[in-house]
Amino acid sequence: MSTAHLLGSGxxxxxxxxxxxxxxxxxxARLVALCQGPWNGDEVSACTWEVSNDLSPHDLEVALAxxxxxxxxxxYYYLSTSKxxxxxxxxx
Numbered sequence: 001m002s003t004a005h006l007l008g009s010g011x012x013x014x015x016x017x018x019x020x021x022x023x024x025x026x027x028x029a030r031l032v033a034l035c036q037g038p039w040n041g042d043e044v045s046a047c048t049w050e051v052s053n054d055l056s057p058h059d060l061e062v063a064l065a066x067x068x069x070x071x072x073x074x075x076y077y078y079l080s081t082s083k084x085x086x087x088x089x090x091x092x
Contacts, residue, residue: 015051018049020048020074070092075089075090
């Protein structure tokens with residue numbers, strides 16, 4: 001029987017949770033570099049990041065659209081000021 005390593009649980013400490021499927025490896029690496037660098041992210045898995053940045057949801061969508069091609073998918077979640085969680089799905 002295998003034992004899985006469990007990530008810590010608790011409150012989300014980031015502005016957004018991104019889950020993505022980007023087919024082109026260099027483009028995917030560009031998105032990961034944004035998550036690691038200016039978006040102050042923490043990797044949850046190879047295709048899921050929790051990130052904090054100064055971007056509004058609209059500005060985040062514009063930035064994500066720049067790295068998406070046909071067939072790519074990105075979903076992000078964010079907590080609004082009204083304390084509601086929103087999910088936005090983008091398709092290339």
